[in-house]
Amino acid sequence: MTHYLEQFEKLTVDRAHGPPSVHKPCMLLAVIDLAERGVLSRNEIRYEDTLDVFRDYSEAARPGQPLHPYFPFYHLRGEGFWHLCPKPDESDEGRKPRHRSMLGRSAKLAEGLYVDMTTNVEARRVMRDVLIGRWLGERRAEVEAVIQARHDANEYESRLRKNETTDADSPRPDDAARRQSFRRLVLQAYDYRCAATGSRIVLPEVGPLVDAAHLIPFNVTRDDRPCNGIALAPTYHRAMDRHLIAPGPDMKWRVSGKLDKRISDYRPFVSLEGQSVIFHGHPKFHPSPEALRWRIDHLLS
Numbered sequence: 001m002t003h004y005l006e007q008f009e010k011l012t013v014d015r016a017h018g019p020p021s022v023h024k025p026c027m028l029l030a031v032i033d034l035a036e037r038g039v040l041s042r043n044e045i046r047y048e049d050t051l052d053v054f055r056d057y058s059e060a061a062r063p064g065q066p067l068h069p070y071f072p073f074y075h076l077r078g079e080g081f082w083h084l085c086p087k088p089d090e091s092d093e094g095r096k097p098r099h100r101s102m103l104g105r106s107a108k109l110a111e112g113l114y115v116d117m118t119t120n121v122e123a124r125r126v127m128r129d130v131l132i133g134r135w136l137g138e139r140r141a142e143v144e145a146v147i148q149a150r151h152d153a154n155e156y157e158s159r160l161r162k163n164e165t166t167d168a169d170s171p172r173p174d175d176a177a178r179r180q181s182f183r184r185l186v187l188q189a190y191d192y193r194c195a196a197t198g199s200r201i202v203l204p205e206v207g208p209l210v211d212a213a214h215l216i217p218f219n220v221t222r223d224d225r226p227c228n229g230i231a232l233a234p235t236y237h238r239a240m241d242r243h244l245i246a247p248g249p250d251m252k253w254r255v256s257g258k259l260d261k262r263i264s265d266y267r268p269f270v271s272l273e274g275q276s277v278i279f280h281g282h283p284k285f286h287p288s289p290e291a292l293r294w295r296i297d298h299l300l301s
Contacts, residue, residue: 001123004081004113008127009134012078022061024079025135027072029143030054031109032124033150035117038158039188043114044085047073047102048192051207052184056150060142066205070102081110099204153177160185160225163284182224186212189285190231195278196245196253197233211237215247215291226285230277235268245269246295247287251277256300 008028014021030053034040039049051069058067074097076082085106109117116123128147136143152173160181172178192208193200201209210231216223230247232240239245244256253272261270279286 001112001116001126004110004116005126005130007079007081008130011135013135020135022058022135023067023069023072024076025131026054026057026061026067027069027076028131029057029128029147030069032117032127033057033147033154036124036158037154037184038161040114040118043108043111045107045109047105047107048202048208049188051202051204052180053150055205055207056146057143060146061136061139063142068099068204070097070099070204073097073102073105073107076107081113083108083110103202149177153181156224157181157185163225163227178224182214182218182226182229183212185224185226185285186229187231189226189229189281190279191281193231193278194233194236195230195247196236196272196275198278199233209233213237213240215287216294227288228291230287239269240295243298243300245272246299247277247292248296249289249292251279251287251292253277254296254299258300 008025011024013024027050030050031040031045033053034045034049047070050073054067054069054072058069061067074084077084085108087105108114117127132140132143156173156178173181187208187210190210191200192202192210194210199210203209211234213230213232214223215228215230218224221228230240236245240247244259246254246256248254253275255270255273259266259270277287
């Protein structure tokens with residue numbers, strides 16, 4: 001691991017505009033966070049998965065100075081431990097990094113770094129300490145506060161990612177962090193795509209414009225596992241929560257009889273009848289039959 005720590009200390013960063021750029025250190029802190037949460041079950045770092053946590057670290061490191069995540073995700077390819085995976089039939093030669101060009105892209109770490117980062121708690125601690133000490137020393141307290149604030153949520157998310165249930169005695173983060181964990185899990189499972197419309201809009205500073213909705217409400221089951229969630233555009237989320245639309249056990253959408261098919265304003269919902277729920281994620285995150293039956297049982301007749 002010593003070799004990679006030395007590389008962390010010698011990152012090539014922009015120094016032309018005042019203090020050294022901290023884009024790369026913040027992206028690496030984000031990737032360590034993904035490893036702690038269990039996102040990196042294989043050596044594949046998806047650009048979209050880094051956005052929210054990169055924003056947290058960049059705000060702590062450079063408050064009031066928005067940092068663009070596509071810059072480090074692209075330019076880390078110049079470091080020996082980061083491999084930016086190419087898009088089919090596209091070359092990065094001469095390409096300027098942009099958010100839209102990074103969407104759908106992934107990167108890989110050097111295998112030794114990947115193993116240390118994903119399996120060794122102490123290695124993650126040392127990596128963070130080197131990155132903060134070398135590049136973010138003047139903001140150490142603020143950056144470490146982000147790490148601490150995310151710690152319980154990361155452990156909670158790691159358990160949920162394994163589809164482990166949590167009982168009343170299991171430790172949970174506060175409600176805001178718990179909701180964030182659920183949101184991250186569900187949106188990743190659906191690849192940030194609405195299960196009703198197929199829309200997928202991800203903005204660089206805002207993130208994905210899609211909600212994570214509980215199939216069986218949390219106050220009924222206390223279940224934040226991704227198999228009890230579905231990704232929906234906000235309007236369809238509200239419609240489902242008001243029992244006007246529902247995904248069924250056959251993974252087909254059903255529509256309440258309360259929606260008059262003759263009214264044009266209702267057509268976006270009415271047209272869902274019989275359409276497939278859009279889900280191409282890992283089978284362990286597939287909506288549970290129990291949750292889908294609950295939705296159908298509560299659909300307004």
